[in-house]
Amino acid sequence: MEFISELWGFLRARKKFWLLPIILVLLLFGVLVVLTSGSAVAPFIYTLF
Numbered sequence: 001m002e003f004i005s006e007l008w009g010f011l012r013a014r015k016k017f018w019l020l021p022i023i024l025v026l027l028l029f030g031v032l033v034v035l036t037s038g039s040a041v042a043p044f045i046y047t048l049f
Contacts, residue, residue, distance in 0.1 A: 011017055 007023075011019060
């Protein structure tokens, strides 16, 4: 949780709010790959990349 609070402090102090959607999309893709790595949906997910 400390990393998230430091990241938010950095974004707020440096006025880099445009990074927030990029970080969220990267996290979403990471979670998607991890959750579907062993399932039958995996071949369809890998075609997106």
